[in-house]
Structure formats: structure tokens, C-alpha cells
Amino acid sequence: MLQPEARNPRRDWLGVLARAPAPVLEAALASIGTLPAYKRLRPPEAGLVMARGRIGGDGNPFNLGEVAVARCAIAMDGGILGVGYALGRDLRKAEVIAVLDGLLQQPSWHGRVASEVLEPETARQTQSRTERAAKVAATRVNFFTLVRGE
Amino acid sequence: MSALQARAPAPGFQAPVADSQIAFRALLGALSSPGRMEAISASHEAPAPIGPALGAACLTLLDYDTPVWLDPVLGPEVIAWIAFHTGAPVAFAPERSAFAVILSPGSMPPIDSFALGTDEAPETGTTLLVQVPDLREGRGLHWSGPGIAGRRAVGIEGMTPGFWARRHGMGDLAPRGIDVFFFAGNRVVGLPRTTRVEV
Numbered sequence: 001m002l003q004p005e006a007r008n009p010r011r012d013w014l015g016v017l018a019r020a021p022a023p024v025l026e027a028a029l030a031s032i033g034t035l036p037a038y039k040r041l042r043p044p045e046a047g048l049v050m051a052r053g054r055i056g057g058d059g060n061p062f063n064l065g066e067v068a069v070a071r072c073a074i075a076m077d078g079g080i081l082g083v084g085y086a087l088g089r090d091l092r093k094a095e096v097i098a099v100l101d102g103l104l105q106q107p108s109w110h111g112r113v114a115s116e117v118l119e120p121e122t123a124r125q126t127q128s129r130t131e132r133a134a135k136v137a138a139t140r141v142n143f144f145t146l147v148r149g150e
Numbered sequence: 151m152s153a154l155q156a157r158a159p160a161p162g163f164q165a166p167v168a169d170s171q172i173a174f175r176a177l178l179g180a181l182s183s184p185g186r187m188e189a190i191s192a193s194h195e196a197p198a199p200i201g202p203a204l205g206a207a208c209l210t211l212l213d214y215d216t217p218v219w220l221d222p223v224l225g226p227e228v229i230a231w232i233a234f235h236t237g238a239p240v241a242f243a244p245e246r247s248a249f250a251v252i253l254s255p256g257s258m259p260p261i262d263s264f265a266l267g268t269d270e271a272p273e274t275g276t277t278l279l280v281q282v283p284d285l286r287e288g289r290g291l292h293w294s295g296p297g298i299a300g301r302r303a304v305g306i307e308g309m310t311p312g313f314w315a316r317r318h319g320m321g322d323l324a325p326r327g328i329d330v331f332f333f334a335g336n337r338v339v340g341l342p343r344t345t346r347v348e349v
Contacts, residue, residue: 043164043166074158079157080157082158084251
């Protein structure tokens with residue numbers, strides 16, 4: 001878990017967008033209507049990145065394996081850089097994330113994109129995580145040892 | 151909000167796979183037929199003063215594995231463009247570089263101050279990417295050696311007599327040496343280590 005002072009809103013919204021289902025993002029983009037023009041700095045592409053992990057959340061990191069990642073970078077007016085990274089090979093999703101990231105950095109767009117995409121999606125992800133945690137918690141088994149006395 | 155805004159560099163290749171293959175083929179042709187002009191037509195928007203051919207060569211050849219020495223005349227916009235699109239680390243010492251991007255050949259470090267490679271790994275010599283005002287076929291210094299039938303006259307505008315003398319003075323280091331590409335506009339000429347230039 002990140003310390004509060006290390007939290008960066010852009011990092012947070014990029015995470016939410018990366019976890020969001022592609023149709024949700026696509027629908028959100030469509031509902032925004034006319035988009036500002038943008039240029040592709042790095043056209044959408046798929047590649048592999050090494051995922052690292054730690055057993056039990058601590059210990060030394062090890063290479064878990066390679067995962068497919070799609071990425072894209074776009075430039076909007078005023079030299080704003082939007083980037084999109086998402087697990088998988090959905091190139092269109094990476095581009096949509098990059099566009100939304102570019103919009104979220106602009107004060108004139110931020111409020112609208114945040115209320116139409118970011119907030120509902122953050123709520124949905126939080127809820128699904130809570131539900132999953134609750135389901136997992138229900139199956140918890142506590143082991144204990146009876147004291148065998150004389 | 152402004153603290154969150156990221157600054158965008160200029161676009162790179164629009165079709166990375168095809169464009170880098172086109173550029174690589176042209177560079178290969180240039181190096182295997184020294185002095186013959188090749189054209190590179192690949193789509194990108196390298197910031198000035200990087201021309202179309204030099205820009206395409208940078209995007210094609212550089213990556214995170216190749217330390218690159220950058221001409222001090224290059225501004226932050228160019229440095230950011232190279233860093234964003236290639237991920238190549240900057241080499242501060244010429245002899246530690248795999249590639250060197252040179253736009254002011256008049257004030258470049260001496261050619262033999264770059265990496266010459268070793269007898270075991272001659273490919274680790276620096277490849278110089280030099281942008282010059284103009285390239286001419288048929289007039290200029292006489293080149294000969296592998297890949298050239300007889301002799302070929304090649305004019306590289308902007309290279310000082312000192313550069314040619316220094317290169318000549320390096321003598322025969324085979325298999326070590328330094329390969330050079332000269333760029334002007336969208337054209338490129340290759341000067342491999344094996345070519346002899348009459349000075």
C-alpha cells in the first residue's frame with residue numbers, strides 16, 4: 001500500500017482505467033461526444049513485460065513470468081501527453097485509455113471525464129473487490145489445537 | 151492540475167514495424183555498397199534539426215541496450231524525443247557509446263576517440279550517425295574497398311579535412327574500427343570501416 005504522500009492522482013486513474021472493461025471505456029468515450037484532436041506519438045502496440053512478485057507480499061521479488069501488455073501514447077493540443085497501458089492485447093483499449101488520460105489532465109475536461117467514467121468505475125471496482133473479499137472471508141477455516149491434558 | 155500534466159515529445163514512427171524495416175534495409179544497403187546513396191522514406195516527425203533520414207535511423211537502431219553519445223548542440227526537445235521513443239541511455243564519454251548522433255561535424259570529437267571495438271568483439275565499435283548539409287555522388291574524395299567496384303567519388307559536404315586525415319591516420323585496425331553513416335535530408339551514405347578514402 002502506498003503512503004498517502006506518495007499517492008499521485010494520475011497514477012490512480014491510470015490504474016482504474018487499466019482495470020476497467022474495454023466496453024465500459026468505449027461507451028464512456030462515445031458519451032463524451034466530440035473529442036479534441038490528437039496525434040499518435042506511439043501507435044498502439046502489444047508487447048511482453050516481466051511481471052514480478054513476492055511470495056506472501058514480502059520477501060525478495062522474483063520474476064513470475066511474462067505477461068502481454070498493450071500500450072499507446074498520444075499527444076493533445078498544448079503538448080499534453082496521454083499514455084495508456086493495459087494487460088492483454090487489446091490495442092483499442094490502450095488507445096482509449098491514452099485519450100482519457102489526456103483529457104483527465106486538462107482542467108476543462110477533468111470534471112466531466114471524472115464524473116462520467118472514473119467515479120462510477122472506481123466505485124464498481126471497489127465494490128467487486130469488497131464482494132470478493134467477503135466471499136473469500138466466508139470460506140476461512142480456523143485451525144486450533146486442543147490442549148490434551150492429563 | 152498543471153503539476154500533473156505530462157509534456158509530449160514529437161511523434162515517432164507511425165507504423166513502427168514496417169517503417170523500421172524500411173529504414174533498416176536502406177541502412178544495410180548503404181553500408182554494403184559504400185558511397186552509394188540510399189533514400190529512407192519513413193513517417194515520423196523528428197524535431198529540428200534532426201532530418202528525416204537521421205531521425206529514422208535513430209528510431210531504427212537505438213534501443214535501451216545501446217548507449218548513445220549526443221552532439222552538445224542538441225536541445226532538450228531532441229533529447230526527450232530520442233529518450234521517449236528509443237529508451238537509449240545517454241553516453242557521456244564517446245568511447246563508451248554504441249552510437250553517436252552528430253550534427254556539427256566541424257566540432258565533433260576526433261573519430262578515434264569513439265569506441266573501436268575489440269579483436270574479440272569488433273561489433274562493439276561506435277557507429278557514427280552524422281548529419282551533413284549535402285551528399286553528392288560522382289564528385290569528391292575517392293573511395294575504394296569491399297563493396298565498391300574500382301573507385302567511387304563521393305562528396306560529403308561539411309566534413310573537415312581533419313576528419314579524413316584522422317580516419318586515414320587510424321590505419322588498418324581490422325577487424326576493429328568505426329562505421330559511419332552520413333545523412334542529408336532523406337538520403338544516407340554508408341562509410342564502413344573497411345573503405346579506404348584517398349586524402
